[in-house]
Amino acid sequence: MIEVNREGRLVRRAASGDPEALHALYEEHSDTVFAVAYRLTDSSADAKDVLQNVFVQLPGALETFDQRSSLGTWLRVVATRSALQLIRARRRRREVPFEHDLSSRPPPILDTIALERALAALPDTLRTVVILKEIEGYSHKEIGEFLEIAPSASMVRLSRARASLRAALGET
Known part of the structure; x- marks a missing residue:
């Protein structure tokens, strides 16, 4: 868990595009983002897509982060919205997964x-x-x-x- 002051500094640096700060935030929060996405999509591949989307868009999205809640809580909301958006898009396209790789499934x-x-x-x-x-x-x-x-x-x-x-x- 990142100390609150350190997290605030990382957020400011990541918002300006600092790759080291983005990496540190990824290391700290990627498991949580993946878990939320996996629970909602029931797909490891889709959860990875959500994880990637959240962190690729993170520098710009951090401009809306007001730091009233923890970054982890805010990222859960962002991941939830991203996963639901993916589910809606999949429903509109009526996609059927080609395969379901159980070997890559998390515990x-x-x-x-x-x-x-x-x-x-x-x-x-x-x-x-x-x-x-x-x-x-x-x-x-x-x-x-x-x-x-x-x-x-x-x-x-x-x-x-x-x-x-x-x-x-x-x-x-």
Whole structure:
């Protein structure tokens, strides 16, 4: 974890395009950005694309970072938006992945294989809400803003997702 004063200096340097500062921020925050992207896209390749997009655009994006929250928190929001944008674009193009390389998959993030499979089986609209609410900890208001839906729609989707997960896991 980067000390707050050091992080502030790195942010200022990275905003001006300093490659060493960008590298230091990448080293500190890339795992978190990748994890958020992977959870949302369920694809290592897509998560890598999101990771690259976030850090390629970071110098310009840092101009909007007001330092009221930690950089890590802000980067999670940026990664979430980038991943959701990728998902929307993929839906519009109706892309079908050519292959799913399980060997490059990161260590399991979820508690059980059954839960991971049940989550993967959910429609994107439900899975995204579960991940943003239960794993990433966003409020229904924030989820609504990300997905451009009403907070109440986020609540409904979460309820439906939980019911589907309970059914898939054989719980009553």
